[in-house]
Amino acid sequence: MSKSIIKLEKIKKIYATEEMETHALQSVNLEIKQGEFVSICGPSGCGKSTLLSILGLLDTPSKGTYILDGMDVSRLSIKQAASVRNQKIGFIFQAFNLIDELSVYENVALPLDYSNKQFSDEEVRQRVEKCLETVDMLNRSSHRPNQLSGGQQQRVAIARALVCEPALLLVDEATGNLDSKNGDAVMSMLRSLNDNGTTICLVTHDPRYADHADKQYRLNEGLIEIHPKPIAEAV
Ligand code: ADP
Ligand code: MG
Numbered sequence: 363m364s365k366s367i368i369k370l371e372k373i374k375k376i377y378a379t380e381e382m383e384t385h386a387l388q389s390v391n392l393e394i395k396q397g398e399f400v401s402i403c404g405p406s407g408c409g410k411s412t413l414l415s416i417l418g419l420l421d422t423p424s425k426g427t428y429i430l431d432g433m434d435v436s437r438l439s440i441k442q443a444a445s446v447r448n449q450k451i452g453f454i455f456q457a458f459n460l461i462d463e464l465s466v467y468e469n470v471a472l473p474l475d476y477s478n479k480q481f482s483d484e485e486v487r488q489r490v491e492k493c494l495e496t497v498d499m500l501n502r503s504s505h506r507p508n509q510l511s512g513g514q515q516q517r518v519a520i521a522r523a524l525v526c527e528p529a530l531l532l533v534d535e536a537t538g539n540l541d542s543k544n545g546d547a548v549m550s551m552l553r554s555l556n557d558n559g560t561t562i563c564l565v566t567h568d569p570r571y572a573d574h575a576d577k578q579y580r581l582n583e584g585l586i587e588i589h590p591k592p593i594a595e596a597v
Contacts, residue, residue: 365432367530367561368394368417373426375412375584386412387423388584394563396529399556401575402565402586409584410565411534417563418451418532419443431529448477452523452531456538458515460507460522467503470494470521477526493521497551513544520551524560531555533564537571549574 375387415421497517537545
């Protein structure tokens, strides 16, 4: 039995503005085990990005407990959260969030600068080249992001998410800005990363992409349910 990397218990998220309160997550319970490929699907506004921000320690829950890799991370300081995030988590977003002033190589190397660990120039080169090779973008190392197609930019963003060798990859609508050919290429890349041991949690409004996961959940008005059945049990 593999160990659980994520455990959420009764996670609630309320956004309060002057005019109103939004209950984005009502009471989410979720367990993700090491090595799983999980999707969470639901319509726009149902709380997917909120949930992923909490999982990725970009935001804190209003209530509830979050255990990440055996550690209670429900209420970390901003600095502690950044450190855990850098060590354990890689993000891929719909907007590629690459820096146009930097080359592809420099974009991918950037998270290593923020790492607690010190990397020699040689270690940086090896890691960046390995990740660019994984996404088949090594031959574009010196390009700028704005010289690349959307599909290529997303592949660079994936390389950047992998460079710190995260145990957990969080993916928010990564295919949203791509045509179906490039979307499928991203999905098959995620599949092979998962085959090599990376735990993946993907959120999407598109059931076609959610279907790629081994275990599928639905998020409905801030509540999670399994849908329809984990594939492993269905076969
Ligand atoms: P999804 O990613 O599924 O489209 P979100 O998690 O972005 O949904 O949003 C869930 C709900 O929370 C929505 O009603 C949205 O308007 C609200 N929301 C999201 N972020 C904020 C915020 N920073 N402040 C106030 N309300 C927010
Ligand atoms: Mg969203």
